[in-house]
Amino acid sequence: MRALRRAVTWFGLPVLLVLVWWLVSGGSFYLPDPLKVVRAFWDTWVSARAFEDVLPSLGRLLLGYVAATLLGVGLGVLVGLSPRLRATLEPVLEFFRAIPPPVLVPLLMLLAGIDTPMKVLVIVSGCVWPILLNTVEGVRALDEVLADTCRMYGVRGGSRLRRFVLRGASPQIMAGLRQALSIGIILMVISEMFASSSGLGFTIVLFQRQFQIAEMWSGILLLGLIGLALSFLFRLLERRVLSWYYGSGAARA
Amino acid sequence: MLEISELRKVYESPNRVVEAIRSLTFSVGEGELVCVVGPSGCGKTTLLRSIAGLLPVSGGEVRLAGSPVTGPPPRMAVVFQEYGRSLFPWMTVRQNVELPLKEKRVPPSRRAELVADSLEAVGLGDAADAHPWQLSGGMQQRVAIARAVAYEPQVLLMDEPFAAVDAQTRADLEDLILRLWRDLGVTTLFVTHDIDEAVYLGQRVIVLSSSPTVIMEDLKVDLPAERDQLTTRSLPRFGELRGHIYEQIQRAREAR
Ligand SMILES: Nc1ncnc2c1ncn2[C@@H]1O[C@H](COP(=O)(O)OP(=O)(O)OP(=O)(O)O)[C@@H](O)[C@H]1O
Ligand SMILES: [Mg+2]
Numbered sequence: 001m002r003a004l005r006r007a008v009t010w011f012g013l014p015v016l017l018v019l020v021w022w023l024v025s026g027g028s029f030y031l032p033d034p035l036k037v038v039r040a041f042w043d044t045w046v047s048a049r050a051f052e053d054v055l056p057s058l059g060r061l062l063l064g065y066v067a068a069t070l071l072g073v074g075l076g077v078l079v080g081l082s083p084r085l086r087a088t089l090e091p092v093l094e095f096f097r098a099i100p101p102p103v104l105v106p107l108l109m110l111l112a113g114i115d116t117p118m119k120v121l122v123i124v125s126g127c128v129w130p131i132l133l134n135t136v137e138g139v140r141a142l143d144e145v146l147a148d149t150c151r152m153y154g155v156r157g158g159s160r161l162r163r164f165v166l167r168g169a170s171p172q173i174m175a176g177l178r179q180a181l182s183i184g185i186i187l188m189v190i191s192e193m194f195a196s197s198s199g200l201g202f203t204i205v206l207f208q209r210q211f212q213i214a215e216m217w218s219g220i221l222l223l224g225l226i227g228l229a230l231s232f233l234f235r236l237l238e239r240r241v242l243s244w245y246y247g248s249g250a251a252r253a
Numbered sequence: 254m255l256e257i258s259e260l261r262k263v264y265e266s267p268n269r270v271v272e273a274i275r276s277l278t279f280s281v282g283e284g285e286l287v288c289v290v291g292p293s294g295c296g297k298t299t300l301l302r303s304i305a306g307l308l309p310v311s312g313g314e315v316r317l318a319g320s321p322v323t324g325p326p327p328r329m330a331v332v333f334q335e336y337g338r339s340l341f342p343w344m345t346v347r348q349n350v351e352l353p354l355k356e357k358r359v360p361p362s363r364r365a366e367l368v369a370d371s372l373e374a375v376g377l378g379d380a381a382d383a384h385p386w387q388l389s390g391g392m393q394q395r396v397a398i399a400r401a402v403a404y405e406p407q408v409l410l411m412d413e414p415f416a417a418v419d420a421q422t423r424a425d426l427e428d429l430i431l432r433l434w435r436d437l438g439v440t441t442l443f444v445t446h447d448i449d450e451a452v453y454l455g456q457r458v459i460v461l462s463s464s465p466t467v468i469m470e471d472l473k474v475d476l477p478a479e480r481d482q483l484t485t486r487s488l489p490r491f492g493e494l495r496g497h498i499y500e501q502i503q504r505a506r507e508a509r
Contacts, residue, residue, distance in 0.1 A: 151307060152329070
C-alpha cells in the first residue's frame with residue numbers, strides 16, 4: 001500500500017503528461033506521438049551515436065564543470081578571505097556574471113576556434129560565476145567564533161582551509177555548484193549548435209533541418225533524461241557532503 | 254606569569270564609540286586560579302579576548318611569561334562564552350577535541366588517550382561519536398571544556414563556562430575544574446557573573462566596575478585550599494566574602 005502510494009507520487013504526473021501528449025499528438029506532423037518518439041530514441045541513441053555524439057558532449061561538460069569548480073572555488077576563497085580584494089573585485093564580478101554566456105560563443109570562436117577548447121571555454125565561462133559568487137558569500141559568512149577557535153588552537157594554513165574554510169562554506173558552495181550544473185548543460189548544447197560537426201546539440205539541429213521530427217524530439221527527451229540523472233547524482237553528493245548541515249537544522253533556520 | 258598593565262580597549266565604529274575597558278592592571282601568578290566577576294556588559298569578554306591576543310588593544314599591554322602578547326600564544330586555551338558556536342558542526346565530538354592536538358603534532362596514541370581522558374572527565378565518554386548539534390547546550394559546553402583540557406595548556410581562560418548547565422552539573426564541573434587545576438598546575442583565569450562560584454573556585458577574586466571598566470577590588474580568598482561544595486559553602490568566612498563582593502557589585506551598579 002505504502003509502495004503503491006510512493007509509486008503514484010513519483011510516476012503519477014509523468015504518466016499523466018505522456019497521456020496528454022498522446023491525446024494532442026494525433027494530427028500534427030511536428031508533434032509525433034510518444035510511441036514514435038520512443039522508437040526513434042531507441043534507433044537513434046542506442047547505437048554508435050552514443051559514443052560519437054553523446055559521450056563527447058558529456059565529456060566536455062564534465063571537463064568544463066570541473067575546471068569552473070576549481071577556478072570558482074579557488075578564486076572565491078581568495079576573494080572571500082580578503083575584504084580589500086572583495087571591495088575592488090565585486091562590481092567587476094557582478095558585471096561579468098550579468099553577461100549571458102551564449103553571447104560569448106562568437107567571441108570565443110574567434111579566440112579559440114570551433115573545436116573542443118571553445119566549447120569547454122563556453123561552459124567554464126558560464127559555470128564559474130555562480131560558483132565563484134556563492135563561494136565568496138560562504139567564506140564571508142564563516143562564523144567568527146570558529147575563526148577565533150582556529151586561531152587559538154593553532155589551526156592554520158592548509159588545515160584551516162580544509163577543515164574550516166571549505167567545510168564551513170560548503171552549503172553555499174554546493175548551492176553554487178547546483179546552479180552551475182544546469183547552466184553547464186544549457187551551454188553544452190548551445191556551444192554545439194553554433195559551429196560543430198558532432199555532439200548532442202549539433203545532432204538535434206541536424207535532425208530539425210532534415211525534418212526528422214521524431215528523432216529531434218528524441219534528442220530533447222535524451223537531454224531531459226541526462227539533466228535528471230545529473231541532478232540525481234548531485235543530490236547524492238550533496239547528502240553526503242552536507243549531512244551535518246541538514247542534521248544541525250541550520251538549513252531550516 | 255600573566256601581567257596586565259593599564260589595559261584599555263575602545264571599540265570604534267563609524268557611528269558608535271564604546272569605551273569597554275578604561276584601565277585594568279593586575280597580574281596572575283604561575284599556577285594561580287583567579288576569578289573575575291562584574292556586571293553584564295562590563296567588558297569581561299573583552300578582557301579575556303585581549304589577553305588571548307584575539308583583539309588588538311587600544312592601550313597598555315598584556316605580558317605572558319615576560320613577553321608581550323601580540324597574537325594567540327601557544328599553550329593557551331580558551332573556553333568561549335559562545336561555546337555552541339565554538340564547536341565545528343561538521344566534526345564529531347571526538348574530532349573536535351582531537352583537532353588542536355593534531356595541529357600540535359601529538360602522536361596518535363597519546364592523542365587518543367588525551368581525548369578519551371578529557372571526555373571521561375567531563376562525563377561525555379559515550380558521546381564521543383555524536384555531532385555537537387546532537388547534544389544539549391550543557392553537553393556542548395562540556396565538550397568545549399574537554400577540548401581546552403585535552404590541549405594541556407599552560408594558561409586556561411574561561412568565559413562563563415557554566416552558564417548553561419543545571420545546578421548539579423555545575424557543582425560537578427566546578428569540582429572538575431578545581432581538580433584539573435590542582436593536578437595540572439595550569440594558570441587559570443575564570444570569568445563568571447556568579448559571585449558564589451567566584452568565591453568557591455578562586456584563590457583571588459577580581460571585581461570589575463560597570464563600564465567604563467576599572468577594578469573595584471582585588472580580593473584574596475582566605476578559605477582553606479581544600480574546597481568542598483558542602484563544607485566550604487557553609488563556612489562563615491564564605492558568607493562574609495560573598496556578602497562583601499555582593500556589596501561591591503551593588504555599588505558598581507549604583508555608580509552607573
Ligand atoms: N565587537 C564589538 N564592537 C563594538 N562594541 C563591542 C564589541 N564587543 C563588545 N562591545 C561592547 O563592549 C562592552 C563590553 O562587552 P563585553 O562583551 O566584553 O561584556 P561582558 O562583560 O562579557 O558581558 P556579559 O557578561 O554579558 O558577557 C559592551 O558595552 C559591548 O556593547
Ligand atoms: Mg561576556
